[in-house]
Amino acid sequence: MAMAQGFTREQVESILKDVNGSDLIDEQTKAILNLAEKATKHAYKVTPEDIEGLRGTGLSDEAILEAIHVTSFFNYMDRMADTTGTPAEGLREMVGGMQAAFAEIRGQIVGALAGASFPIATPEELLAAFPDGADTTCQSGDIKMTAGEAGGLLTADDFPFESAEQVADTILSRAAP
Amino acid sequence: MSFIKTLTPEESPGVARANQTMQEMFGGLVPQVFTSMNLRPDLLEALLAYVKRLLIEDHALSRTTKELIAAHVSQVNSCDY
Numbered sequence: 001m002a003m004a005q006g007f008t009r010e011q012v013e014s015i016l017k018d019v020n021g022s023d024l025i026d027e028q029t030k031a032i033l034n035l036a037e038k039a040t041k042h043a044y045k046v047t048p049e050d051i052e053g054l055r056g057t058g059l060s061d062e063a064i065l066e067a068i069h070v071t072s073f074f075n076y077m078d079r080m081a082d083t084t085g086t087p088a089e090g091l092r093e094m095v096g097g098m099q100a101a102f103a104e105i106r107g108q109i110v111g112a113l114a115g116a117s118f119p120i121a122t123p124e125e126l127l128a129a130f131p132d133g134a135d136t137t138c139q140s141g142d143i144k145m146t147a148g149e150a151g152g153l154l155t156a157d158d159f160p161f162e163s164a165e166q167v168a169d170t171i172l173s174r175a176a177p
Numbered sequence: 178m179s180f181i182k183t184l185t186p187e188e189s190p191g192v193a194r195a196n197q198t199m200q201e202m203f204g205g206l207v208p209q210v211f212t213s214m215n216l217r218p219d220l221l222e223a224l225l226a227y228v229k230r231l232l233i234e235d236h237a238l239s240r241t242t243k244e245l246i247a248a249h250v251s252q253v254n255s256c257d258y
Contacts, residue, residue, distance in 0.1 A: 007241065007244075007245075012244075012245065012248050015245065016245075016248060016249055016252050019249070025245070029242055029245065032238075032242060032245075032246065033245060033246065033249050036246045036249050036250055036253075037249060037253055040249075040250050040253040040254060041253060060237065062236075062237045063237035063238055065237075066231070066236060066237045066238050067238060067242075067246060069231055070231065070232070070238070070243050070246045070247065071246055071250055073227075073228075073231060073232075074246065074247045074250040074251065075250055075254065077210060078250070078251065078254045080210055080213075080214065081210045081213075083180075084179045084180055084181050084210065084213040084214065085178065085179055085180035085181075085213070086178075086179050086209045086210045086212075086213040087209055087210070088208075088210060088251070089208065089209065090206060090207075090208035090209070091208050091210070091247065091251075092244055092247045092248060092251070093206070093208075094202075094203075094208070094228055094232045094233065095232045095233075095240055095243045095244045095247060096232070096233065096235075096240035096243075096244075097202070097233040099202070099203035099204055099206040099207075099208075100201075100202065100203060100204040101204075102204070102206055103203065103204025103205045103206050104204060106205070106206075
């Protein structure tokens with residue numbers, strides 16, 4: 001899945017494994033992620049010097065406050081999910097309205113496969129089922145994906161597919177950053 | 178499934194309204210945790226307004242930065258989303 005900004009799932013994993021050593025993010029982002037970690041583990045240990053350190057990277061107080069909101073909000077959602085016994089899945093996709101974009105793309109995938117006959121047993125059959133083959137494109141805002149790219153997210157174990165909805169849900173479950 | 182009782186839109190006009198808000202925000206892909214809170218649709222609606230302002234709209238931080246914060250918090254909490 002191509003995004004105008006943002007990282008792939010692998011890049012996110014590599015950044016989070018070693019925030020301060022990553023060359024994929026700038027000093028401001030590192031400072032924000034360090035604060036997020038400290039606030040999540042033991043918020044009572046956050047000091048005025050920590051906040052001054054964020055200011056030192058050029059962040060405005062407005063940006064710092066927003067980072068504290070985002071950090072606190074996701075902690076809140078984790079507590080809420082765990083305590084109500086619900087999975088915390090799908091929360092990151094709220095950022096930037098990704099769910100709405102995904103839902104639109106899901107509709108486009110299902111629509112593109114409207115004329116296909118199921119079950120579809122192989123990747124070749126799947127690509128052939130799209131109107132423009134591998135070049136069939138789905139798009140919502142700055143998120144864009146071709147059928148060829150989407151096919152790259154699937155594995156042999158995903159086949160056979162029984163419906164267009166199943167194809168769309170499988171692709172989108174892999175595409176989340 | 179939630180540990181806490183939830184309501185259907187038929188049982189509660191507030192839930193019907195909250196579902197409409199979530200449909201507009203998430204287009205059918207509603208995170209389950211929101212549904213688990215719908216016994217108090219008034220609180221859910223207030224939370225959704227906050228989510229829209231903080232996460233869906235752009236203000237001081239980029240979408241990428243907010244996604245990284247979310248991923249980092251979830252990893253530190255060992256909670257996979």
